[in-house]
Amino acid sequence: MNRPDRIFLVGPMGVGKTTIGRRLAAVLEKQFVDSDHEIEERTGVDIPLIFELEGEEGFRGRESRMLDELTQRPGIVLATGGGAVLDPASRQHLRERGYVVYLHAPLRLLLQRTARDNRRPLLMDTADRAARMRQIMEQRQPLYEEIAHLKVETGRRNIRRVVQRIVSSYEKG
Numbered sequence: 001m002n003r004p005d006r007i008f009l010v011g012p013m014g015v016g017k018t019t020i021g022r023r024l025a026a027v028l029e030k031q032f033v034d035s036d037h038e039i040e041e042r043t044g045v046d047i048p049l050i051f052e053l054e055g056e057e058g059f060r061g062r063e064s065r066m067l068d069e070l071t072q073r074p075g076i077v078l079a080t081g082g083g084a085v086l087d088p089a090s091r092q093h094l095r096e097r098g099y100v101v102y103l104h105a106p107l108r109l110l111l112q113r114t115a116r117d118n119r120r121p122l123l124m125d126t127a128d129r130a131a132r133m134r135q136i137m138e139q140r141q142p143l144y145e146e147i148a149h150l151k152v153e154t155g156r157r158n159i160r161r162v163v164q165r166i167v168s169s170y171e172k173g
Contacts, residue, residue, distance in 0.1 A: 003173035005030075005034040007166070010085055010144050012137060015103045016154045016162070017079035023163045028170075032077045039066050039092045047081075051084030066091050071097040082136070085143035095147040101166055102148035104141075105155035107133060168170035 001113050007024065009017040025032035039062055040046050050059045064087045070078055071093040078098070085091050094100050110132055145151065150169045154162050 003170065004098045005075050006071065006073070007170060008071065008094045008100045009077070009079045009103055009123075010112055010147065011082065011103035011154075012105075012133075012140065013082040013104050015082075016159070018102055020103060020154065020159060020162055020166075021077050021079035023159055024094065024166055027163055027167055028077065031073075031076045032079070033070055033073070033076050034040045035063065035066055035070055035084065036081045039063065039068065042066075060086060063087070068093055074093060082140065085140055085147065091143060091147050099170055100147050100149050102144040102151045103152065103154050103162075104144070104151065107137060110137075111157045 007028070007030070009024075011017055021034070022032050024030075036047055038053050039050070039059075043062070045048060045053075047059065050062065054062075063081055063084060063147050067080065067084055068088045070076070080094070107130070111133055123171065126169070141165075150166065152162055157165075
């Protein structure tokens with residue numbers, strides 16, 4: 001198998017896709033792209049407002065179209081939104097067009113990392129963030145695993161080690 005020239009990071013909110021993606025792109029001398037940021041740039045509004053105006057379904061449609069486009073862009077490291085795997089076509093695009101890295105961390109750590117974040121629409125209107133995050137993970141974890149070429153735990157590792165692990169596996173092809 002030829003090594004793809006694109007790396008796609010998937011995983012739940014708060015796992016570190018953007019932070020790790022930026023460092024990984026720098027190490028591999030690739031362009032870093034964040035799909036949520038691209039959606040915000042093109043629409044001129046932030047993700048929470050898109051959710052408010054169009055609902056989750058409207059946002060997911062935008063996300064699917066954006067992923068179809070971005071997964072065809074050569075030489076990138078792409079950080080996807082946590083729900084990018086919900087659409088079957090997006091899962092297929094990710095799996096077939098690049099090297100997919102599933103970043104994961106323990107639920108308690110994800111809750112700590114997102115505790116003060118008010119930009120997570122799926123956690124904003126809930127009294128029990130832990131239960132909501134658990135529900136999200138139960139739905140999405142099998143989908144992350146289905147498309148992943150590599151699974152890397154980010155909870156106890158520093159960013160440098162996570163990036164080294166990804167680079168090592170990616171370069172083995």
